[in-house]
Amino acid sequence: MPRSLNMRLNFLDLLNPYSFAVMLRNSLYDRKVFKVCKLSIPVISVGNLCVGGTGKSSLVRYIAEHFSEKFHVCILSRGYKRKSKGTLLVSHRGDIKARWEEAGDEAFMLAKILRNVSVVVDENRCRGSSYAINKLGAELIILDDGFQHRKMHRDLDLLLIREKDLKDHLLPWGRLREPLSSIVRADAIILSYQDIKEWDIEVPKPVFKLYRREWKVRDIWGNPLKKVEDFEFIAFAGIGDNEQFFNTLEKMRIKILKKISFRDHYHYKNFEISSKHLYITTLKDVVKLPPYENIYYLDYSVDVPGLLDFVEHAIIKFNRAGSSAGRATDS
Known part of the structure; x- marks a missing residue:
């Protein structure tokens, strides 16, 4: 049975000063007190409510791979914990232009695996999007981790949630960045990790389900390891939800x-690898390590039935509106 979602703040969250700050900020955007920048190309935002571990990067990869066959797709990220500032071109259609330390691990990971997609990082996403359009010729922007970044207008807001988010609390007492009531801003809800457990909710929004499939253990060159059951590994990870990986x-x-x-986002500067063992980690972690031959990573594909058609419909709607009315880039 689908779960009916209670989006009211509980007593603990009502006492949380962070809750007041979040609601005030959202209210100012809702009332258009804070201005937003609007682009001349469609913007698809992928985000969540909690701190890490919902599958955002996997969903961004899934959408970008599909639409890169039709458009010059640019993924725009802030480049969390990167050692650089300002606008940085991480990759141009698969050609890597920066190191992971400069780009941030998640942005660099996407740049490494997406062959026909550009990746740009900028803490000012309006500025970064202007660069993507004017310098790279981007035709579609995917805003990575964009749900809370309300400064930029988006034409489609996709929100990932986990089942355990439904019982969580706002920071700092929990892992939620926003209350569940913020779901009303999303255009569609994606329910994560259906491959672990099938679950559903009742919300007045389109709901899609994310499944991880075709699990493979790969070496540093991307080749699948055959007969995985014959090997024993030391497993390590520095992601938003390590236990889920294990x-x-x-x-x-x-x-x-x-x-x-x-x-999460561990740098691995002092991490020692023994030649006596085999290691297995995540794709996000392996891109930060030297090319050790005894390190493998877990990879998978994502399937979200119906979502790509939903996104394509939004892009078509945007292009039709643009051709009849015209739009101007706000940099």
Whole structure:
């Protein structure tokens, strides 16, 4: 049975000063006190309510791969924890232009795996989008982790949520960046990790379900490892939800000698690799490491039935409106 969603703030969150700050900021945007920048090309935002671990990067990859066959897609990110400032071109149609430390691990990961897509990072996303359009000739922008970045107008707002988000609390007492009531801003809801457990909710929005499929263990060159069951690994990760990674390995019946958990976006500067063991990690982590031959990573494809048609309809609607009325880039 679909779960009926209670979007009212509970008593604990009502006492949270962070809750007041979030609601005030959203109210000022809703009332158009804060201005937004609007682009001459469609903008698809992919975001969530919690801090990390919902599958945003995987969904961005899924959408970008599909629409790169029709458009010059540019992924725009702030480049979280990067060692650079301002507008930075991470890749141009798959040609890498920056190091992961300059770009941030998630932006660099997407640049490495997407062959015909450009990636730009900028803490000022309006400025970054202007660069993508005027310098790169971008035709479609995917705003990575964009739900809270309300400064930029988006033509489609996709919101990922996990089942455990429904019982969580706002920061700093929980992991939610916004209350569940913020769901009303989204154009569509994507329910994450249906491959672990099927779940559903009742909301007055289009709802799609995200499944991870075709799990593979790959070496540093991207080649799949055959007969994975014959090997034993030390598993390590520094992502938003390390336990989910470890649980997935167990579900795949991969033999694990040891588990090592690091904080999200870990830099691995002092991480020592022993030649006596095999290691397995995530794609986000492996791009930050030297090309050790005994390190493997877990990869998978994403399937969100019906979502690509939904996104394409929004792009067509934007282009039709633009051709009849015309739009101007606000830099």
